[in-house]
Amino acid sequence: MHVSKDKPIFSVDIHPDGSRVATGGQGEDCGKVVIWNMGPIRDEKEEADLSTPRILCQMDNHLGCVNCVRWSGNGKFLASGGDDKLVMIWQTSRGLGSGKSFGCSVTIVEQWRALATLRGHSGDVLDLAWSPQDVWLASCSVDNSIVIWNALKFPDQVAILKGHSGLVKGVTWDPVGKYLASQSDDKSLKVWRTSDWKEESSITSCFEECGGTTHVLRLNWSPDGNHIVSAHAMNNRGPTAQIVERNGWGTSLDFVGHRKAITVVKFNPKILSKQIKRTSEKQQQYSCCAIGSKDRSLSIWLTALKRPLVVLHDLFEKSILDISWSSSGLELMCCSLDGTVAYLGFDQSEIGMPMFKDDQQALLEKIYGKSVLASKATNASSHIIESAAVLNLQQEQQQHRERENSMSGSSVPPKALSAVVATGDQPFKPRDKQIETRTPDGKRRITPIFLAPQPDIGDAGIPAPFTNKSIAFNSSKETSKIITERQDRVTQPGLNVSSNSSQSHSLASPPHHLVNTIMHQPTAVSETKTCITEPGATTPFIPLHTPMDVDKTPVRPVTSTPVSRQESQNDKERVKEKEKERDKDPDLDKTKDKDREKLKGNLSLKRRHGKVGRPRKSERETQMAAMVSHPLPVLAEPERTRPVLTSQDLQLSVPTIQKSSVHLIEGQMGSDNCTTVEVENKLSIGTRQMHRVRCVSSGKVLWEQLLTSPVIAVAGSRQVTCVACEDKTLTIFGVGGRRLWPPLVLGSQVSVLKCTGCYIMAVISQGYLYVWNSRSVCGVIQGQTLSAIMTVSERVIRAALTNEGVPLLTISSGRSFIFAPEIGSWMLVNDRDDYLHVCSDHHRCSPSKGRASGPLASVQGGGSSNQQAGRIFQSDASMQQMSTVSHLENQLASSLALKSASEYCFWLETYIRYLAQEGLEGKLRAVCDDLLGPVYARTSGSNGWQPTILVSILS
Template sequence: MRLLKPSWVHHDGKAIFSVDIHPDDSRFATGGQGEDAGKIMIWNMAPVRDEKDEKDDSVPKILCQMDNHLACVNCVRWSHNGKCLASGGDDKMAMIWQISRNAGVSTVFGSGRKNLEQWRPVTTLRGHSGDVLDLAWSPEDVWLATCSVDNTIIVWNAEKFPEQIAVLKGHCGLVKGVTWDPVGKYLASQADDKSVRIWRTLDWQMESSITEPFNECGGTTHVLRLNWSPDGHYIVSAHAMNNSGPTAQIIEREGWKATLDFVGHRKAITVVRFNPKILSKKLKKGAEKPQQYTCCAIGSRDRSISIWLTALKRPLVVTHDLFTNSILDITWGTTGMELMTCSLDGTVAFLDFSPEEIGLPLSQEDVNRLLENVYGKCITANKSSSNNTQIIESAAMLTLQQQQQQKQQQQQQERLIADMEASNTSSSLLSNRHMPTDKQIETKTPDGRRRITPIFLAPQRDKSQMFMSGQEAPIPFSSKNIQFTSSKESSKIVIEKQDRVTHPGFSSPSSRSGVSNSMSSPPQGSTKTTGSVGDMSKIETPSGDKKSTGDSKSPSMEKVEAPITSLPQPMAALETKSQEIKDKPEKVDKPQEKSETQEKLKSDTSTPERPEKIKEKTKSRLSLPMKRKHDGHGGKVGRPRKIDKDRSLLATPVAPTPVVNEREPVRHVQPISEIQIPVPASQKTFSKQIAGRPGDTEDSFTISVENDVQSGAVTLHKLKCVHRGVDLWDHIVSSKVSIVAGSSHIFCVACEDGTLSVFSAKGRKLFPSLVLCSRISILEVTGYHVMAITQKGNIFVWNMQTKQAVIQNESLSGILSANTKLEKCSLTNAGIPVLSLSTHKSYIFSMDLACWVLVHQKGSAVRNCSDHQSCTPSNQSRLSGPLTSLLSREERSSFSANRVFQTSPHIRQVSTLSNLENQVASSLMMKSPTEYKFWLITYIRYLVQEGFESRLREVCEEFLGPVYKTKNTQWQDNILGLQKRDLLQEILPFLGTNLKLQRLYTEYQEQLECLQT
């Protein structure tokens, strides 16, 4: 064990009333007194764990300080998912805090402290008429319970703050502590009226009131923080008495009996906090089976803290004089190996244990399975489930349910194997293990036929499933093998009887054979521990020996911890709150057209004098109405421009003058706009590195350019291609080279005279020089596709393999104005141009629709309000493609916490649908099959979750296609190279997860099977 007191954690000498470690163990929060109001501090956990980080000035210690409470903060608690922080204070209010990502580093008013994270109260809960002393989140974060000196407990709807579920009245004294049953069936509270009351969450009525252990209590404490054990068998209360001595009373779930207690403290118990993990260890020397138990920490007004293992008669360790005043709160880390406690004296202490000292924790899957086997499904989880009252109606749905059950069971087995391989203590036992066996619910009718019972049950785990095969199963966790120290007569504890259906042969953990009912003897000898704090902390071993902690550490007691980063990881699950959705028309700056087009052309180009007839023809041609001729690819096609015979002799680019031909259609002329895209300045010499084959970093080409090469009286411009140190080819061009681009297939060179030259990989010139309307500003090459954007804001895209224009002379004036800039330009493998502007909007050009399409907008209110992250597949982090490349790092985060409470459920639902449908359509237009499939599956999973049957039917109809072949059908059997019916086969199992959609699933599953056969 390692013990320390970080001196830098304080509230400027004021009292600290509460402490809580974040579920990701990266930070912890403290609440207490400020200068003139309540104060909440969020601290970095890394300097507490590591002395190097503590001494490193670059590692921050304070992450945020919040002073919004008008009076002292009595309690702070993180939600189980880590998205919210709840706080309650003497100002009669509870606040829900969430992180804000848009704000940068700020300075706390009146001090030099800097807030590296910005937390703000998104909801203020007003309902109590007195000080709020304690609060607790229910399992699954469905409810929040707060208690107050107004003698009431308020249960809030955490999914629709500030809605109240119930106001529990029954205490006749100040309510100072609340705690939830781990499966959400009960809520327990303790008050100054010398009672602990149990409330049912089914109807919010009182189940029981326990008063006997508290009758002798005299005086009072600031808080009475009771806690429920992680297995659900016990509640341990604060401030009880036994033979005039202070105890922590143990209240059994079975019958709410109070016959056991923890003894040893000299003054009243103020706080009890169970380790969140169920632990396993061989506590007796020579024991054949590891025993399962829980760990409980108890704090008292006597300034000491005791750590108990429920399988031992005596405490594991007791620290005396750790503080100079009462202990008020205790918190455990998610791993179960770290503990923090705070005191009224304004300091905190940190205790770090190793698995050898307190045992190995069971995985969360095993804990959930144990709770489900004993108590059934979690009540709070069922609140949001739509399958509770549904009955399976078809054999196909039953088969699907069984397949999904087997798949989940296999995944759990794989996780169990991975956990045990990672554990040093169990790695040697993996050689002789057998895989767990599956069981099937099956009965027989009187005539001998097999009958599968149509009931969906979670997979049960017997002894062989608890650990890998070959290893003896641990002693099941039950009340019969847990013992405590008490001056009262110990009672025989039995398990709670449940009215639920199980498969044949099932027995609860407390009634299995082979479980010893005898008392576990304490380990022999003393267990010595070392600490890193020595002034006033002392540690008492189970044998009673006392040893002052020092700076030395025993090699066997070194801390076992996972690697951590110096800085806290960003809250990936949290994002800032989006602002309220407002219907505001978006202003689009349209380019202003000039009436005097010919004057503009003259000013932009230098041309030789022309005959007056040509000028008259030009004026008459410009006065004709404009017509467009499309080439079938979304581009516009017209006659080549006629130029003067001596045009090629000019040194500067010349704007061609169109000539009217009455027998041919008049070609389209782009309107003159104010768009001016900067053109790269030509250099004397430069080179361009061009990647070769994908995945081969050494296979690259280097194009070297040398402008203004004198060869006698002639000035030339030279190109040279080098590949792996070998000169491949040389070329000469007649105009200065400004831009070079290429791929492993082709190379392109843009010149100052507005021409474009295209070469093959071997150096062969594929075309004569292409003449564009103005100089080229941007040149991109992907595969065989080439994109050129001119100075005047026109875009061209060619497929050099087929030697065809994909987009010809399309203007950017629809998306680009004089006030906006091109931030990023790219070309997809399908030849689709993607342009990102300074307005944080990204566009693609659709060849099919012949227009620009908005595919992404950073900070979009619709995206910020979208609640789709819980439905995304697990491979989201590996997703790549042109659409994903447009997202910023913040937009790729897993969840936006602010949207949960700021927007209404209806707005969140509509925004999620709009966002997902936009992502599906955008990936389809960008011709990215990987991204299309990813967003399609996310969309389907959300529709199933919300029960949108009509939209699901529409998607299924599109992918199923016509059942009978007809001549006039226009249905295509594939999309982006993906077979539609294969996609339907893949998304149909998602429909089976919602029993309300089982008829839809059966309908399309049967049709699909008929088509496949």
């Protein structure tokens, strides 16, 4: 199966119903996910039939290469992860037909849409795994983390697992949902508990000789839950697939035979049984495992045999990256870096008899205990219950809830009630009947049928297995079955017609003067009893004031008969005969005209009296004037309050008190010329405890000080040394250990403490920022709250203080801020989710000397060039140009705010080079005018122009 020439395929996964297969890899200018029809793959006749579609759908939403695709267990969702740091959840769309998508030459047979986009990783997403019962989705990335997503409520995160120190390249779930296993480039395989998301075990001994030579490390758990088989282990300098036992996490066995590193391991989802020994007729149960390697070979193993069942050498031109078994256990597909996918079919005589799903579930319950299937993504309800007491307690709680529901008196179950609301069939009129009446002037009037609007896109549920019949086009030659009812009744304009035969009801509009009465007069609130009516019934309109005169004459039932084509033709002939009689006898015509005018007058009087239908122009003008002179009373809306985050809500972490610690001030730790501060807490001096701070340089003690409160944080520079204590004080020492100021009393304990030159920065646990200048003895920033830049759930992950005294804070959301005391506001200098830097195409205009280092480069991770700009805006050069200009102007402004002279020079030169290259004369002229300044700047000095930038750059 040739998928994409010269484009690698990184992942493949067969749909649970066996009719589709998804592949993910690299497209022309983006990541690509393709859903294929399995029919032509497994059947040569369907492959030869040109009318059978090969591709069902193609999705190009990923900006980077797609590394992994995985179907959910029920087949409803498809998850994909790629180099753009995103995980996308796909679902079928309802109401959309087949055709070609924009920019794609492939005909789309099925429509799939992105249900959710999950953002939580800061690097490429390499592997995905759905938990049993599709409660959670696990994703791993090169950012050394594993994110657990709530699959019942995307995009909520359940946990973030951070224990690996290298790229995490594979994840797999225990078949009973109790554990999660992951493998990383840090030469370890870790097992995590799903009950508290803590590390259960870490296996490292069999990976010590391994190197990070594989793109993925896709390990897998056996279907009986007894073993994990890892990728890329080493035994006597040879590549193996290590077998990790569930009982004790031992590593005594492995699969050997491949010549290069193993990239992927995949177990058959079925537990198999077969007669292995010829001397015994007993059926032996075992598992089947497929292993792919960088040596381009695939091996199939049965755990009951000591040697592989089959080995396929040179199956691809490049290494194997992913393997997928069908839910039946008799089909296997694997993909390679060379852009091809291989299909293998087995029969039961070769690999054994697959166990039925119910029998396999019963076996797992027998081994690990009975499990109450998870209905929510919570730790308490989703793990295997291995204690009988806990199971009995859950069953008692369930019976108690059922008794409460039965005593509530609800006759309609909630599911049934929601089904009635969802279908929407009950409150609408029948669609197989029309009503025809006559107006006073003899014209026919047909009451239209209300058709409920159907949503274009909705939850289509689990997709049905794809067959060629799914795309068959059928045309019906049957005539319309709608029955037309004729009513011998004169219909007035503005009145709705009801039919007894159709059992449909309609509510007419209220009279106009009654509407004005309701709008202009206050209403008295009376106590009324709530009455529940049956669906389809309508409530009669009751006026609040001044009841109308109503004719209480009983209404004669209206009989309706179907109208045929012959009767309609007879009506036309009768109208023509009446016109001929009127031409022959003018007196008769005048008499009828008088009767008609009299009838119209009576009808008009009745309409104006009852105010039914559209009012006259004069009456409408009078009503409008009355509304202007008496405006509607303004109803006060209920006061709505929105919770506002204050600094009192923030609670930052505080360093713990250590008995002794060493803090580096200058140099490199361990070198001869480094300067350190040594802290010794809780020294017993008589009956009291004191706390000593000692400054040591090149092995010599420069000064010592004693404090009365335990030390929790230390920072320093050549000019000053700062010590934060448990009693919420901050003591500042100068050169030689002299106290510069009395202890500064803060509102709470210090969470972050930094010193650069003569500047001191402190962030206290209540979420306030302070910056002092020890040279000028002044406060640069005095108690600025952090509530404007972070929430309660976020934390400060990085803090820095520039040489110019500018505080720089990075929040766990990936955004970095500085505070500018000149304007009294926070400034956003970097955002991890801002794609302007990804889309910028300025790299070819950068100076040859390379990017200058500074605080902006450090917070942006060095600013390595990105290759996505040309791909994203390949069809719109103007958008790419605007994106690049915006990014360069942001960099200039951020460098200026950070007071980084070298970075400002770098970005100014890059900005000018790009403007000159693109021919943006207007912006170039603005830069020159800003640098040159006005002609009379030195004499006037009143326009605010500064002759220097950052003191020593331009003059």
